[in-house]
Amino acid sequence: MxxxxxxxxxxxxxxxxxxxxxxxxxxxxxxxxxxxxxxxxGEFFGLVGExxxxxxxxxxxxxxxLEPTEGTIRLKGQDITHLSRRRMRPIRRDLHIxxxxxxxxxxxxxxxGQIVGEPLRLHQLARGRELERxxxxxxxxxxxxxxxxxxxxxxxxxxxxxxxxxxRALSVHPSLLVADEPVSALDVSVQAAILNxxxxxxxxxxxxxxxxxxxxxxxxxxxDRVAVMYLGKIVETAPTRDLFAAPKxxxxxxxxxxxxxxxxxxxxxRTRIVLEGDIPSPLEPPSGCAFRTRCPLEPQSKPRxxxxxxxxxxxxxGHLVACHLVGPGGEAPRLIxxxxxxxxxxx
Amino acid sequence: xxxxxxxxxxxxxxxxxxxxxxxxxxxxxxPVLEVSDLSVRFDSDEGxxxxxxxxxxxxxxxxxxxxxGESGCGKSVTVMSMLRLLPPTATVTGSALFxxxxxxxxxxxxxxxxxxREISFVFQEPMTSLNPVFTVGRQIGEVLxxxxxxxxxxxxERTIELLRLVRIPAPDRRVDEYPHxxxxxxxxxxxxxxxxxxxxxxxxxxxxxxALDVTIQAxxxxxxxxxxxxxxxxxxxxxxxxxxxxxxxxxxxxMYAGRKAExxxxxxxxxxxxxxYTIGLLGAIPRPGEVLEHGGRRRxxxxxGRVPSLAELPDHCAFADRCPRADGLSRSQVPELRAVRPxxxxxxxxxxxxxxx
Numbered sequence: 001m002x003x004x005x006x007x008x009x010x011x012x013x014x015x016x017x018x019x020x021x022x023x024x025x026x027x028x029x030x031x032x033x034x035x036x037x038x039x040x041x042g043e044f045f046g047l048v049g050e051x052x053x054x055x056x057x058x059x060x061x062x063x064x065x066l067e068p069t070e071g072t073i074r075l076k077g078q079d080i081t082h083l084s085r086r087r088m089r090p091i092r093r094d095l096h097i098x099x100x101x102x103x104x105x106x107x108x109x110x111x112x113g114q115i116v117g118e119p120l121r122l123h124q125l126a127r128g129r130e131l132e133r134x135x136x137x138x139x140x141x142x143x144x145x146x147x148x149x150x151x152x153x154x155x156x157x158x159x160x161x162x163x164x165x166x167x168r169a170l171s172v173h174p175s176l177l178v179a180d181e182p183v184s185a186l187d188v189s190v191q192a193a194i195l196n197x198x199x200x201x202x203x204x205x206x207x208x209x210x211x212x213x214x215x216x217x218x219x220x221x222x223x224d225r226v227a228v229m230y231l232g233k234i235v236e237t238a239p240t241r242d243l244f245a246a247p248k249x250x251x252x253x254x255x256x257x258x259x260x261x262x263x264x265x266x267x268x269x270r271t272r273i274v275l276e277g278d279i280p281s282p283l284e285p286p287s288g289c290a291f292r293t294r295c296p297l298e299p300q301s302k303p304r305x306x307x308x309x310x311x312x313x314x315x316x317x318g319h320l321v322a323c324h325l326v327g328p329g330g331e332a333p334r335l336i337x338x339x340x341x342x343x344x345x346x347x
Numbered sequence: 348x349x350x351x352x353x354x355x356x357x358x359x360x361x362x363x364x365x366x367x368x369x370x371x372x373x374x375x376x377x378p379v380l381e382v383s384d385l386s387v388r389f390d391s392d393e394g395x396x397x398x399x400x401x402x403x404x405x406x407x408x409x410x411x412x413x414x415x416g417e418s419g420c421g422k423s424v425t426v427m428s429m430l431r432l433l434p435p436t437a438t439v440t441g442s443a444l445f446x447x448x449x450x451x452x453x454x455x456x457x458x459x460x461x462x463x464r465e466i467s468f469v470f471q472e473p474m475t476s477l478n479p480v481f482t483v484g485r486q487i488g489e490v491l492x493x494x495x496x497x498x499x500x501x502x503x504e505r506t507i508e509l510l511r512l513v514r515i516p517a518p519d520r521r522v523d524e525y526p527h528x529x530x531x532x533x534x535x536x537x538x539x540x541x542x543x544x545x546x547x548x549x550x551x552x553x554x555x556x557x558a559l560d561v562t563i564q565a566x567x568x569x570x571x572x573x574x575x576x577x578x579x580x581x582x583x584x585x586x587x588x589x590x591x592x593x594x595x596x597x598x599x600x601x602m603y604a605g606r607k608a609e610x611x612x613x614x615x616x617x618x619x620x621x622x623x624y625t626i627g628l629l630g631a632i633p634r635p636g637e638v639l640e641h642g643g644r645r646r647x648x649x650x651x652g653r654v655p656s657l658a659e660l661p662d663h664c665a666f667a668d669r670c671p672r673a674d675g676l677s678r679s680q681v682p683e684l685r686a687v688r689p690x691x692x693x694x695x696x697x698x699x700x701x702x703x704x
Contacts, residue, residue: 050560050561050562050563051531051560157653159653187417187418187587188417188587188589188628188631188632189417189627189628189631189649189650191631191632191647192630192631192632192647192648192649192650193647193649195633195647196646196647196649214560214561216561216635217632217633217634217635218633220633220635221633221647222633244635254562255561255562256635258561258562258564258565259561259590259635260561260564260565260588260590260591260593260594261590261593261634261635262589262590262592262593262617262629262632262634263593263617263634264593264594264613264614264617265614265617265618266593267590267593267594268593268594272565274562274565274566274569275562275566276514276516276566277516278530278532278533278563279530
């Protein structure tokens with residue numbers, strides 16, 4: 001039984017160079033630019049952000065599907081940042097992923113039983129009758145009928161396929177599951193079943209999970225702790241309840257206010273902040289605070305926000321935020337319901 | 348609200364303020380669109396697929412009608428069939444009255460005048476629905492020149508105006524850019540600008556915000572709301588997202604397996620859902636703030652089983668196999684739509700807010 005964190009990510013950076021000699025365009029995309037977080041045993045950690053925020057790149061670096069540019073990644077205390085493919089192999093038992101698209105992430109030429117049994121076979125954990133038995137058990141635990149072991153992925157529905165993906169990931173009892181938008185491609189009623197299942201399995205098996213998504217309601221439902229990413233950096237991280245009750249970073253506040261509530265009474269009476277513009281290009285991130293180009297509070301935070309990059313600071317209770325305007329005790333400007341802010345806004 | 352002169356970096360939008368709740372559904376004016384008994388069948392090698400089965404609905408001027416359902420329920424096919432946008436393998440029956448004309452029967456030349464001018468479309472994927480080799484200005488200009496006979500320079504001027512209307516920054520520069528130079532949110536704005544080029548009476552938006560980020564989605568919905576108010580455009584909004592419907596629709600139709608399961612004014616539908624499928628859908632989504640309010644976590648409600656194949660639609664209630672209330676009656680007859688309250692219709696033998704009745 002480990003007591004330390006399952007995953008520690010420190011100062012993770014992933015930069016891509018774009019262009020080539022032919023096109024003559026050269027540039028560096030700062031996809032992930034200094035991300036630090038830890039995930040404890042049995043913890044569900046949500047990584048939220050809009051497209052282009054770098055959240056999937058973080059997941060891919062942790063899985064070593066991408067080579068990190070800088071920083072360290074430790075799994076159960078072991079530094080895995082630059083392990084060779086061969087040295088990485090035994091570790092892959094402890095680290096698994098469920099992808100977003102259940103259509104392209106399953107090998108169409110294998111039966112579902114073979115797909116789920118493959119990790120067990122490759123890690124030489126089981127063979128023959130024993131393998132069969134374990135695969136059957138896995139099918140059962142994710143709510144699939146065991147006859148489906150002999151079917152091919154194309155014969156299954158989207159929800160069933162995602163269950164196969166989950167069964168495969170969990171077949172070797174990993175300590176960390178990376179789930180990258182695992183329900184975004186599914187219908188609402190199927191999403192519910194997968195989310196419930198994920199939580200049940202976690203309770204039974206006790207794995208930790210890095211849950212990557214753009215959907216705030218799902219994170220609130222599922223995760224213990226959340227980090228919000230913007231343009232390759234974490235701007236705020238806190239226990240889920242704190243983050244949703246009292247978001248401090250202006251971006252988090254805007255994001256939460258923009259999420260739609262499936263209740264007309266609530267949705268039509270609340271105030272929301274509509275950010276103008278788009279996420280800036282990660283090719284040329286703004287100087288200082290990355291959010292300043294869209295931040296409603298930029299008039300208050302300049303010139304500091306133009307010159308100095310705000311660092312993630314602990315404001316108490318495990319709540320970290322990267323904003324110049326947040327005081328040392330966590331006093332944060334509110335975008336909604338604060339008359340001082342209201343004046344600067346165009347209504 | 349002054350749309351053209353938006354210079355601020357953000358806006359605070361009081362939710363729902365400024366738009367009447369039920370639109371113009373008072374019944375004073377004639378509906379702009381009246382669809383009756385619309386059925387769509389596809390003939391394929393594997394047999395017949397009944398994608399839509401006897402759909403009827405009306406749309407009033409300035410009204411936002413939401414059509415919700417899961418993939419394969421026939422929501423997109425319904426609106427595509429109205430404008431005869433389906434491939435020849437589709438057989439469409441019924442009628443779709445637009446004013447005095449039946450869109451399913453008017454000559455092709457007349458239909459071309461209607462499409463894009465009086466009824467226009469916004470699709471889900473703004474990248475694939477814009478032509479990558481022409482500038483934005485040329486694509487919007489084409490609509491203006493074809494339908495309104497504007498000159499090249501006149502079209503350009505109007506295009507810039509439209510881009511400004513949909514809040515694209517620096518429209519006089521953007522007009523000469525290609526779709527790949529724009530972000531996803533901006534592309535969708537261009538699509539909306541194009542759809543609005545001729546002040547259409549009806550705008551059909553098929554999952555207009557699905558491919559977009561939350562903060563961008565909020566902006567697009569605000570934009571649609573404003574346009575409806577300014578131009579009195581009626582909107583048919585197709586979505587699987589109940590949050591979008593809760594935000595903007597006046598009236599909602601829930602579809603299941605090609606049939607209408609429930610129809611109601613938006614507040615009634617969310618406050619007093621009657622069909623077990625609607626109730627299931629509402630229970631299946633995590634709600635913002637729920638954990639905070641109730642402290643503990645609830646399980647999401649699951650709908651057991653799966654959507655029936657449209658190739659072998661049962662001749663009884665299509666939801667019966669997944670329904671906790673199903674009985675002999677549900678398994679022997681197709682339930683007809685009936686009114687349970689004023690303007691609230693449900694196709695179920697055992698409607699009710701909770702439990703069986």
